[in-house]
Amino acid sequence: MKLHRVAAIVMRQLYLLRGSPARVLPLFAWVAVDVVLWGFITRFLDRVSGAGFDFVPMLLGAVLLWDYLARVMQGVTMAFFEDVWTRNFLNFFATPLTIAEYVSGLVATSIMTSVVGLLVMVLVARAAFGLSLLAYGPPLAGFLAVLFVFGITLGVLGTAIVLRLGPAAEWLIWPIPALLSPFAGVFYPLSTLPSWMRAVSRALPPSYVFEALREIAAGRMPAPQGLLAGGGLAVAELALAAWVFARVYRHAVRTGLLARYSAETVS
Amino acid sequence: MTAPVLAIDALCKSYGRTVAVDRISFEVRAGEIVGLLGPNGAGKTTTINMVLGVLAPTAGGIRIDGVDLRRERSKALTGTNFAAVYAPLPGNLTVAENLGVFARLYGIRDRERRVGEVLQAFDLVRLRDTKCGVLSSGEQTRAALAKAVLNKPRLLLLDEPTASLDPSSARDVRTRIRDGVRTTDAGALWTSHNMLEVQEVCDRVLFLSRGRILLDGDPRALPAQHGRSTLEELFIAVAREPLSVEDRG
Numbered sequence: 001m002k003l004h005r006v007a008a009i010v011m012r013q014l015y016l017l018r019g020s021p022a023r024v025l026p027l028f029a030w031v032a033v034d035v036v037l038w039g040f041i042t043r044f045l046d047r048v049s050g051a052g053f054d055f056v057p058m059l060l061g062a063v064l065l066w067d068y069l070a071r072v073m074q075g076v077t078m079a080f081f082e083d084v085w086t087r088n089f090l091n092f093f094a095t096p097l098t099i100a101e102y103v104s105g106l107v108a109t110s111i112m113t114s115v116v117g118l119l120v121m122v123l124v125a126r127a128a129f130g131l132s133l134l135a136y137g138p139p140l141a142g143f144l145a146v147l148f149v150f151g152i153t154l155g156v157l158g159t160a161i162v163l164r165l166g167p168a169a170e171w172l173i174w175p176i177p178a179l180l181s182p183f184a185g186v187f188y189p190l191s192t193l194p195s196w197m198r199a200v201s202r203a204l205p206p207s208y209v210f211e212a213l214r215e216i217a218a219g220r221m222p223a224p225q226g227l228l229a230g231g232g233l234a235v236a237e238l239a240l241a242a243w244v245f246a247r248v249y250r251h252a253v254r255t256g257l258l259a260r261y262s263a264e265t266v267s
Numbered sequence: 268m269t270a271p272v273l274a275i276d277a278l279c280k281s282y283g284r285t286v287a288v289d290r291i292s293f294e295v296r297a298g299e300i301v302g303l304l305g306p307n308g309a310g311k312t313t314t315i316n317m318v319l320g321v322l323a324p325t326a327g328g329i330r331i332d333g334v335d336l337r338r339e340r341s342k343a344l345t346g347t348n349f350a351a352v353y354a355p356l357p358g359n360l361t362v363a364e365n366l367g368v369f370a371r372l373y374g375i376r377d378r379e380r381r382v383g384e385v386l387q388a389f390d391l392v393r394l395r396d397t398k399c400g401v402l403s404s405g406e407q408t409r410a411a412l413a414k415a416v417l418n419k420p421r422l423l424l425l426d427e428p429t430a431s432l433d434p435s436s437a438r439d440v441r442t443r444i445r446d447g448v449r450t451t452d453a454g455a456l457w458t459s460h461n462m463l464e465v466q467e468v469c470d471r472v473l474f475l476s477r478g479r480i481l482l483d484g485d486p487r488a489l490p491a492q493h494g495r496s497t498l499e500e501l502f503i504a505v506a507r508e509p510l511s512v513e514d515r516g
Contacts, residue, residue: 002341008371012357015364019398086357091414094319094349095372096341254323255282259316 001104005097009105010112013079027113028120031067035121038063039129058217059187060131062210064121066186069147069154069206070177071117075110076155077162077173084167089261099249103242106159107152114151118144136216142227143209149234150205154180156241160248163257185210205234270333271296272422272454273318278327280313280478287313289478290327295422295454300445302465302486303458305475306506311458314475315351315424318456320344332421345373350415351426355407358400362391362410365399366417373418385413388443404431412440416447423448423455429464441468462486462498472498474505481505 017023042055049055083089092102125131133140158173165172183197184206190198201207208230212222252258271294280288288310295301303311316322318329320340329336334343356365363382370378386392389409394402399410408431415423425444429437445468448455459465465472466486474482482489482505486498495501 002374004371004374008368011371012360012364012368015360015368019360019364082357082359086359087354088357090316090319090321090351090354091356091369092372093321094344094347094354095369096344096374097372098341250323253321256313256316256322259319259321 072151302469302472346421349424
């Protein structure tokens with residue numbers, strides 16, 4: 001792996017961001033809107049529940065972390081879509097660039113863009129609703145790590161789907177976080193779910209994060225095994241996603257899809 | 268005799284029962300420009316895509332400067348570059364930004380200086396901060412050609428490089444590439460449908476038809492050898508009646 005080639009992929013995305021406010025705005029605007037919306041919802045729930053229960057760390061914290069995961073995923077897929085929209089695969093893959101370097105460049109881009117989104121969310125949540133992520137204590141590092149790895153997994157899987165099925169499959173990718181959120185138990189304990197949904201939840205690393213988050217919000221220290229299981233699952237699923245992407249790439253090279261990639265050429 | 272810059276051995280590409288490239292073998296030597304000619308669908312672009320590593324051959328081997336493309340893809344492609352009308356530089360970056368990205372991909376050390384050199388060489392200095400998407404088709408072609416020589420490639424693949432250029436720019440580009448290939452001892456594979464251009468630029472031509480090499484020779488001598496008065500007539504004969512002109516030697 002050559003770092004200068006990974007840097008080239010990152011530089012391309014930085015140039016795009018530098019030259020286009022329309023690309024910069026979504027990095028933080030929608031997450032800020034989400035935090036404000038859910039901030040007021042939690043404030044309202046705090047007022048009407050009257051049970052002395054603090055919804056802010058549970059609901060607003062969950063929204064913030066779930067948005068972070070979605071940002072990580074979109075960081076990968078958006079960087080990939082820039083190459084889809086400009087039909088740039090032939091230019092890139094006719095250079096010494098390897099597929100591992102290309103995906104690493106997408107991941108590095110996602111780290112940068114998701115950190116921007118996370119910082120904005122943390123600042124808005126803190127300033128407007130008094131939520132400090134640091135209140136979650138040391139497990140916060142685990143939460144962010146597991147969600148980051150799973151966000152990358154979804155991003156890599158999403159790009160593999162679009163590479164295989166063509167640009168029209170883009171619409172399949174955007175709703176993935178929304179489709180997973182009921183199973184991940186973002187806003188409610190997994191015990192709320194029917195058993196078949198819980199079986200799916202157990203395969204989703206974020207479900208372990210949000211269970212642990214609720215433990216902390218309830219004033220209890222979560223057992224480390226849950227978060228460790230989520231982390232292990234996230235790493236294993238990332239490896240699986242990378243394997244799927246590599247297979248799809250090899251198929252694209254074998255069939256000529258990579259050389260003539262466009263909406264018209266993908267069947 | 269110098270070692271070949273490109274050595275292709277029994278190269279095949281099939282899509283199911285359709286054979287796009289059928290066991291072709293040829294070489295491009297240092298300092299040589301080889302024209303790859305043939306009607307649409309003859310297998311020219313398929314061959315180029317296989318040499319660029321973006322299309323896997325069904326069988327056969329490709330060596331670039333002695334390096335096996337299949338086994339050492341990155342190393343082989345470090346000394347290769349291409350320009351094609353169907354692969355413009357991304358339109359959402361400026362000319363200089365695009366060249367900067369590709370300079371990194373090729374691991375060019377003094378990027379600023381090299382980008383400045385190719386901008387100068389292809390008359391792009393005043394367009395360096397213009398997004399490629401708003402360039403005229405001729406300017407886009409010049410930008411793609413600037414990218415193609417950025418890494419001083421040992422093997423240059425040019426798929427109809429002058430198709431969208433005006434005659435004056437096309438002549439400049441031909442001269443620049445021909446001189447560049449000669450002085451750097453590189454090799455070039457050049458496809459074109461402009462037979463006058465081919466005669467002017469290429470040292471040797473390969474006529475492809477239905478994935479096979481029918482003829483191989485000097486573009487100035489081949490027409491007479493096959494009873495045709497011009498290269499264009501020979502091209503038309505290959506396109507319409509390939510069996511009548513097949514090189515049986």
